[in-house]
Amino acid sequence: MSPLVKIRSERDRMSAVERRVGDFILENAQLLRDYSSQQLANALGISQSSVVKFTQKLGYKGYPDLKYSVGEAIARADNGDAPEAAPAAGGPGESPAENLWRRKSEAEEATRLINPPKAIRAVARAIDQAGRDGKVFIIGLGEDDIYARNFALRLSLLGILTVHDFDTARMTANASAAGAGDVLLVFSEHGNHPALCKISRYFRERRGKLISVTRHTPNPLRTLADLALVVSAHDELPYIQPLLYQSALQHLLDGVFVLLCEGHDSRGATLLANLERIQLMLEP
Amino acid sequence: MSPLVKIRSERDRMSAVERRVGDFILENAQLLRDYSSQQLANALGISQSSVVKFTQKLGYKGYPDLKYSVGEAIARADNGDAPEAAPAAGGPGESPAENLWRRKSEAEEATRLINPPKAIRAVARAIDQAGRDGKVFIIGLGEDDIYARNFALRLSLLGILTVHDFDTARMTANASAAGAGDVLLVFSEHGNHPALCKISRYFRERRGKLISVTRHTPNPLRTLADLALVVSAHDELPYIQPLLYQSALQHLLDGVFVLLCEGHDSRGATLLANLERIQLMLEP
């Protein structure tokens, strides 16, 4: 039980000196942090031993024990978010860094909301499957290439064969090698690049599984896809929005990645081995 | 600032004994309540004075001060209401997604802690300057290439001329074209790739400004650099740690990027124009 509540409840049964101690703590709980039992006694003009006895009567082992509990109580009272609650929605005192962080969190949460765990698991399963009996194709253009490249690297570290392209010509060529059991991951923020759509359609004709990663808008690519991951990220500032998009997308992909890792021990082992090998190569 | 986060953020820089103390506290924070500094020392088989020094290095007045802060942190963590129902951080009731999100936040916060705003501003200024009267060279190998590439793209969108390489040969060649007023951004998680160090040294000889982006460890690259950005991210799971690293690093770079954008209206205009042009190109 909170020491503050305890003090209040016992207050009536206390002696005069004890009551003074109790009242002081109730009113100056936050000061207690820097008070020794002696200082507290001085502040009240009483003896140090009275302070200690007070704490013991309340059931604590001694003064430091009570002090610790009061600290907990205070921390619990201002429910942790004091630093966050104050500069809440775009307050003026908010630093740019904190603001950015908050916006990112919002985007990530929004994105998490529109991608049910079921969908994410389905994507992970599909990729896992393709990693066993097939290939994983990945494509993204422009900025999307960055995300595609990133994810492709992660997958190869897991021992999943990935074919990563960043132009439509090559991917068109590669796609002709695709068949059932393969997966194509298309990264396209707006989901309406004609060439990508064309490739996607072609890929589906060859009975491959299509996974799209786009904004949460109605768009042709997403419509084509067997499985669709969608991202939500908005900001009025043109230089902020891409950051949010990336963050939310990254978080989404990380979720898939973790599922892949946790699915099978063998994957984890492969990853570890690969990481070590790379480490060695980079630090001779 | 939560002592637990602080410990995590400093972990890289700690000596072996200090790290043991830190890890013990991170793992047994709730036990600390009943431990004196001597008992803690015994539990770890080290001297009591080492424990005290540990607390002081972290910026606390002494052991009791740290202990009090840890108490607060724990109290804040289990949000006051459900004392036992919701077990502390990392409990089994927590979904993987939420857990990952929390770990990321911690890494980002720790990273923010160890990079003072002043340092970030200095980096932004240096890049901005180079964007006007010079060139910005960027290099990263392996996974670091992803981050380097990402940032390079962002810079070019801002109208800053960037030379991005992902192998040492090319960069070596390019570096010979460097001079005063130029900036080299080196991405290297562990900061001890010999070739990168060599290039960096060479670049500095040519009077260019060197900016390193590494883990928060003492490492050669960071030592060489005029300006150093550092990242803190840890997890016992080998497949989680890279995600945290990336997240924290990304957040750091985003901070720089935002500063660059906000510094001058002209940059914002360039960005806008570029985004539009790209948009058109991708969606004819």
Place this chain on the structure above:
DNA sequence: AGTACAAAGAATAAATTATTGACGCTGCCT
């Protein structure tokens, strides 16, 4: 090799905390 420096521990000083015993007060019983 030699020096400089940092880190850890042992010893010890300082501080804080807990206990003891003395003193005084109040209330109550004879």
Place this chain on the structure above:
DNA sequence: AGGCAGCGTCAATAATTTATTCTTTGTACT
């Protein structure tokens, strides 16, 4: 009224805990 039991307070002091100093050890850098 006198005396005594019980409680509360405090000063003194014992015990514990914490902080500092100093020495040793190991390590990195000439």
